[in-house]
Every structure is written in C-alpha cells, then in structure tokens.
Amino acid sequence: MSAINIEKCPLCGSPDLKKVFDVVDHFSSGESFPVCDCRSCGFRFTNNFPSEDLIGKYYDSPDYISHSDSDKGIANKLYHLTRRYMLAEKAKLVSCYAGGEPGRLLDVGCGTGYFLQTAKEKGFTVTGIEKNERARMHAITRFGLDVKDDKSFFDIADGSFNVVTLWHVLEHLEHLNESIKKVRDILTPDGIAVMALPNHQGYDARFYQTSWAAYDVPRHLWHFSANAIEKMLNKHRLKIMDIRPMPLDAFYISLLSEKYRDSNTLVRYGRAFMVGMAGYFCSLRNVEESSSLIYIVKKN
Ligand SMILES: [Zn+2]
Structure with missing residues (x-):
C-alpha cells in the first residue's frame, strides 16, 4: 500500500x-491510522493514509449512506429523516447568506445530488462535482443534474460561481491547500463559500475520544476546529463571516460511536441520546461545542 x-x-x-x-477504521478496513497534532499551530490530521488513487476501496461499502439510498436499519432511517430536515435547512441558510437573486451554485462532493436538487428548486443554477461514479450517475439520472467528476474541479474558470458549498467534504480532500485556493478562485468577488466540517473540539468528540465516529479514518484526513479552519482560510485570503452549529449531527455521530465501542443496544441508544442532548445544550451557549460546524466564508 x-x-x-x-x-x-x-x-x-x-x-x-x-x-x-x-x-481504528471501524467502518471499512479495521486498520489503524495515527492521528497527529502539529505542536506549532495545533492542526490535527490523520497520517500515513492511503493515497488518492488507493483510498477508493475504503469508501467501498454498502453501508456508506452518503452515497446510497438504503434505508435499512434504524441508524439509516434516522439518517434519512434528519437528512430531509437538514436539506431544507441547508438550502434556507445558503439562500439567506447569498442574498439577492439565487445565482450559480457549485456543490463540491455532491454525492447523490439531493442538496443540489433542493438548491435548484430554490432557484439556483446548479452544478455538482462528485468523485464516486455510482453517486454521480445517480445524481445525473435521477435528478437530471449537471454533475462532473473530481478532475473537472480544477478546470473550472475563475469567478464562475456565487456560491460554493462543501458539505462535509474538505476533510476528505488530499490536496487541501490547492482545493481551498481553487474554491477562492472560482468564487465571484462577493461570492460565498459554505463549508460544513466535523469539529474535534466539540462535546461529543471529547466524550468519545478515539471512538468518535467523525474521526472516520482514513476517509477523514483533516480534523478541523474553528480555530484551525480560521487560520487555514486566512492563509488563502478567505475570512469567516459566520459560524453555525449542526446540533443534530451529535446524535448520529454518537450512535455510530457507540456502535464502534460495541455497546449493547440499550446502552447504545440511551447514551447516544444523552451525549447528543448534552452536546446540543452546550452548543446553545458555545457554538464550538457542536459536533459539526458550518462556516460561511468570503474573500478577504
Ligand atoms: Zn502547524
């Protein structure tokens, strides 16, 4: 390897x-990967991860619900229920921050195209980028969307989009600095980028430590905190306009984390609910307690 x-x-x-x-990669391979911190700036990341051309098999599981329509099992049912709610919330949030008439929107890592379709219904002219062929074909055939492969991302002309969204995508991209730079380049001067990222300094992450499901090694390469993403964006002449919590993520991530701990069913649901609730209430006081955070970003 x-x-x-x-x-x-x-x-x-x-x-x-x-x-x-x-x-441990509980989801796919059972292999272990080291998670490291930079002593200088505190940035956390997965190390010794498979290169871009080899990482595909680590995504290759029928359980990978971001890329499938399966609704088997309670965790999947819960995921689909919250997804419907979150899609509407995401589209509302993007419309609100984009302001004015809906313009051109690019969703990077659009998966099966559900968010793109929701944004299209809100009036945006939408394009997607998706690496996974099965997911990409689903978006094209089911919704008739304009979705290109990941190689096309770097061919997009500067200033092409008013809105670029990356819903839990940046943490997967091997070429991190290049990708952020490209997001900046393809935005119009007053365009916005919307980035949702897991937050390893949130309540549930601290509770579950190495079992925290959103470490999701080796698929998640970069583990952001609000502080780290702010430094990273500033480096690329981007600035954070606002940060919004995603409190529902804590319930789903906690449930997965309990599964990885091999807790019995009663403990699994009971404790996941308690951790989710605790995280939710903490995030009301301090947004940085949230399991995931949405960053609204503009050019500097
Ligand atoms: Zn550093």
Missing part, C-alpha cells in the same frame, strides 16, 4: 508533529 506520510504541517509548515493516538 502506498501511504501518504505527512512530515510538515499542511497548515503552518512546521515539522514539529506529534502522534495523539491511533484510531
């Missing part, structure tokens, strides 16, 4: 890195 070994912090360039702990 060809692994990417990171020797310098992708955020600040420091070679002073330390391993925090190993995290």
Whole structure:
C-alpha cells in the first residue's frame, strides 16, 4: 500500500508533529491510522493514509449512506429523516447568506445530488462535482443534474460561481491547500463559500475520544476546529463571516460511536441520546461545542 506520510504541517509548515493516538477504521478496513497534532499551530490530521488513487476501496461499502439510498436499519432511517430536515435547512441558510437573486451554485462532493436538487428548486443554477461514479450517475439520472467528476474541479474558470458549498467534504480532500485556493478562485468577488466540517473540539468528540465516529479514518484526513479552519482560510485570503452549529449531527455521530465501542443496544441508544442532548445544550451557549460546524466564508 502506498501511504501518504505527512512530515510538515499542511497548515503552518512546521515539522514539529506529534502522534495523539491511533484510531481504528471501524467502518471499512479495521486498520489503524495515527492521528497527529502539529505542536506549532495545533492542526490535527490523520497520517500515513492511503493515497488518492488507493483510498477508493475504503469508501467501498454498502453501508456508506452518503452515497446510497438504503434505508435499512434504524441508524439509516434516522439518517434519512434528519437528512430531509437538514436539506431544507441547508438550502434556507445558503439562500439567506447569498442574498439577492439565487445565482450559480457549485456543490463540491455532491454525492447523490439531493442538496443540489433542493438548491435548484430554490432557484439556483446548479452544478455538482462528485468523485464516486455510482453517486454521480445517480445524481445525473435521477435528478437530471449537471454533475462532473473530481478532475473537472480544477478546470473550472475563475469567478464562475456565487456560491460554493462543501458539505462535509474538505476533510476528505488530499490536496487541501490547492482545493481551498481553487474554491477562492472560482468564487465571484462577493461570492460565498459554505463549508460544513466535523469539529474535534466539540462535546461529543471529547466524550468519545478515539471512538468518535467523525474521526472516520482514513476517509477523514483533516480534523478541523474553528480555530484551525480560521487560520487555514486566512492563509488563502478567505475570512469567516459566520459560524453555525449542526446540533443534530451529535446524535448520529454518537450512535455510530457507540456502535464502534460495541455497546449493547440499550446502552447504545440511551447514551447516544444523552451525549447528543448534552452536546446540543452546550452548543446553545458555545457554538464550538457542536459536533459539526458550518462556516460561511468570503474573500478577504
Ligand atoms: Zn502547524
């Protein structure tokens, strides 16, 4: 296996890195991957992860619900129920921050196209980028959407989109700095980027530690906090306009984390509910307690 070994912090360039702990890939391979922190800026990331051309098989599971329409099992049913609610919320949020008439919207990592379709119904002219062929074909055939493969992302002309959305996508992209730079380039001067990211400093992440399902190694390469993403965006002449919590994510992530801990069913649902509720109430006081955060970003 060809692994990417990171020797310098992708955020600040420091070679002073330390391993925090190993995290097991419970979802797909059962392999362990080291999660490291940069001693200089605190940026957290997965190390020794498979390169872009080999990582595909780590996504290749019928359980990967971001890319399927399966509604088997309670966790999947819960996911689909919350997805419907979240799609409407996401579209509302994007319309609100974009202001004015709906313009051109690009969803990077659009999966099976549900958000794009919702945005299209709101009046946006939509385009998607999706690496997974099965998901891409679903978006094209079911909704008739304009969805291109991931290679096309870097061919997009500068200033083409008023809105670029990345819903839980940036943490998957091997070429992190290049991807953020490209997002900046393709935005119009007053365009907005909307990025949803897991937050490893949230309540549920601290509770579950190495079992926290949103570490999701080796698919998640970069583990952001509000502080780290702010530094990363500033480096690329982007600034955060607002941060919004995604409190519902804590319930789903906690349920998955309990599954990874192999808790019995009663404990699993009981504790996931308690952790989800605790995280939710903490996030009302401090947004950075939220399991995931949505960043509204503009050019500097
Ligand atoms: Zn660093």
